[in-house]
Amino acid sequence: MIQYDNHRQKLALxxxxxxxxxxxxxxxxxxxxxxxxxNAFISVFEEQARKQASLVASKIAQGNAGKLAGMVVxxxxxxxxxxxxxxCASAILANFTSIYTATAVQKLIDEDxxxxxxxxxxxxxxxxxxxxxxxxxVKNPVNAEYVPGGSSGGSAVAVAAxxxxxxxxxxxxxxxxxxASFCGVVGLKPTYSRVSRYGLTAFASSFDTIxxxxxxxxxxxxxxEVIAGYDDRDATSSKIAVENYITELSLTSDVLRIGVPKxxxxxxxxxxxxxxxxxxxxxxxxxxxxxxEVSLPSTRxxxxxxxxxxxxxxxxNLERFxxxxxxxxxxxxxxxxxxxxxxxxxKLGKExxxxxxxxxxxxxxxxxxxxxxxxxxxxxxxxxxxxxxFSQVDVLVTPTAPTTAFRIGEKSTDPLEMxxxxxxTTSANLAGIPGMSIPVGSDNNGLPIGLQIMANEFQExxxxxxxxxxxxxxx
Amino acid sequence: xxxxxxEAAYIAKLANLNFSEDELVSYTHDLNEMLEYxxxxxxxxxxSVEPLTHPISSEPWMRRDELRPSVSRETALKNAPQTxxxxxxVPKVIKQ
Numbered sequence: 001m002i003q004y005d006n007h008r009q010k011l012a013l014x015x016x017x018x019x020x021x022x023x024x025x026x027x028x029x030x031x032x033x034x035x036x037x038x039n040a041f042i043s044v045f046e047e048q049a050r051k052q053a054s055l056v057a058s059k060i061a062q063g064n065a066g067k068l069a070g071m072v073v074x075x076x077x078x079x080x081x082x083x084x085x086x087x088c089a090s091a092i093l094a095n096f097t098s099i100y101t102a103t104a105v106q107k108l109i110d111e112d113x114x115x116x117x118x119x120x121x122x123x124x125x126x127x128x129x130x131x132x133x134x135x136x137x138v139k140n141p142v143n144a145e146y147v148p149g150g151s152s153g154g155s156a157v158a159v160a161a162x163x164x165x166x167x168x169x170x171x172x173x174x175x176x177x178x179x180a181s182f183c184g185v186v187g188l189k190p191t192y193s194r195v196s197r198y199g200l201t202a203f204a205s206s207f208d209t210i211x212x213x214x215x216x217x218x219x220x221x222x223x224x225e226v227i228a229g230y231d232d233r234d235a236t237s238s239k240i241a242v243e244n245y246i247t248e249l250s251l252t253s254d255v256l257r258i259g260v261p262k263x264x265x266x267x268x269x270x271x272x273x274x275x276x277x278x279x280x281x282x283x284x285x286x287x288x289x290x291x292x293e294v295s296l297p298s299t300r301x302x303x304x305x306x307x308x309x310x311x312x313x314x315x316x317n318l319e320r321f322x323x324x325x326x327x328x329x330x331x332x333x334x335x336x337x338x339x340x341x342x343x344x345x346x347k348l349g350k351e352x353x354x355x356x357x358x359x360x361x362x363x364x365x366x367x368x369x370x371x372x373x374x375x376x377x378x379x380x381x382x383x384x385x386x387x388x389x390f391s392q393v394d395v396l397v398t399p400t401a402p403t404t405a406f407r408i409g410e411k412s413t414d415p416l417e418m419x420x421x422x423x424x425t426t427s428a429n430l431a432g433i434p435g436m437s438i439p440v441g442s443d444n445n446g447l448p449i450g451l452q453i454m455a456n457e458f459q460e461x462x463x464x465x466x467x468x469x470x471x472x473x474x475x
Numbered sequence: 476x477x478x479x480x481x482e483a484a485y486i487a488k489l490a491n492l493n494f495s496e497d498e499l500v501s502y503t504h505d506l507n508e509m510l511e512y513x514x515x516x517x518x519x520x521x522x523s524v525e526p527l528t529h530p531i532s533s534e535p536w537m538r539r540d541e542l543r544p545s546v547s548r549e550t551a552l553k554n555a556p557q558t559x560x561x562x563x564x565v566p567k568v569i570k571q
Contacts, residue, residue, distance in 0.1 A: 095554075096554050097553065097554060099546060099550050099551070099553060099554070100546070191531060192530050192531050193531055193533060193535075206528065206529065206530060207530075232538065235535050235536060235537065235538065236529075236535045238531070238533040239533070239536070240533055300515075301515065301516055301519060303512075304512060304513040304515055304516050305516065307509065307513060308513055308516075315490060319491075322491065323556060324556075324563060324565050325554075325555055325563050326554035326555060326556075327554070327556070328556070329556035329557070333566050334566070335566050335567055335568070336565050336566050336567070336568045337491070338566070339565060339566050340491045341491045341492065341493050342493070344490075344491050344492055345492050345493040345494075348492075353492055353502070354502060354505055356490050356492065357483070357486055357487060357490060357492070357502055357506060358505075358506060358509055358510075360486050360489050360490040361478070361486050361506065361510075364486065364489065370517075371513065371516075373526055374516050374517070374519075374521060375513075375516060376526030376527055376528060377519075377521035377524040377525070377526050377527070378516055378519055378521060378524075379526075379527040379530070380524050380525060380526065380527035381519070381521070381524060383527055383530060415505055415508075415509070416508050416509065416512055429530075430530065431530055432530025432531040457531045457532065457533075458531075458533075
């Protein structure tokens, strides 16, 4: 039913009358219904999507439609869309309605994308399996007994299972790349500050990024071109000009210097994942690209550093959910402080509370220097590792995750083991650099394998260049 | 270094969270497991390393401190659990 590989082709089909946008939206809506067991969506905007499709179809016919005209997009439910529910997959925001729209979402709407719904995720984006949602776990479309990855599991599933063209997710420690890897789609985490965070519910403010999931590199590039850039409502958003990714991609056939960090191929790496990555590296070498081993010695400290810093930021950012001004409030509290405690205790989930507790501990008097400040210092060492390596190579290639998708329930009782599944992805967030996961085959159970590409800050184009090369190898 | 159940209860209080006895035991265990794991950082020599607070070289900027239109009172109160249409209403703060 999908006759196109990317948005450019879709738009050409619509223009030539071979594809009806309205029928295309119906196809996605019916796929969402048929596969409701996967639990990918929290809200579906059936009527609005139909209305928007007719509107955009006539704009296309008149020749005055935007760059993303008719692209059907799902949005992770941590991003605001005015007038719609914003739950963050938490019971404390079960009835919260956004009073404004996130910049990234608004930019898609301004270019005539059709927003089809809001996707399920781990509560406040905290998790690596999408099992921590107040709206129930999301399931992997390849095999529903397996997790889709997290935290942007719903967005990855929506793209993999043809419920939309493209989806927005967020990535704080791997939450776009790891579910992209587990579901067999492309997912890009931009440089920190490349996409405005205005309208994104804060998890860890010095790590959070917004980026696309798609079935092609072209669509990832098309979305990035639209959502990236300066925004006067996010004081951390970068003023560095956004490149014309699509045009640049069509021009290029560079020889790339590819680094392979040895720390990402150690013990715990599933043999099938290792051989899939190695085989791609062999083909890249045959194609004339330069491959060299490099070292990022601080990698071993990434998870510890990541969890100290993000949990500290969590304990601070989530203090606002107290039942006073918005969100759910516990009944029958004797005084204000009881109301705060009861609302938070009743309405926040177990993993969120665990992180708040650890974050409060590392920031508390007497421990700040030993944990928080120490982790900030190690963060600099991790950043310096990358800066050094990127003076020698253009990009790094690694596995996205040490394994393919695991079974639902397999790691949910052991928080530390769950945290370790982010071992290859947290470093990019610590260093603020961009990373992308791209599908490179599947294991013996048919579960997808993802290859991660990382580049220096603001070098998204390098990710897309190598991504295109690998996409061609895979086809 | 290990955290006792009483210390975990004190931290929970700082975070405005209540835990049952059972939950407290389980969270204390998780807290200790995490603290043990992150203690590996103590072995890293950071004596001459400045803390990193902003991960990229493009620095955040300041906006001019001037008045801008914001949300209306009506809109701001839309998601409030309890209001009198002018203020947020919360349980009594001051002891009688």
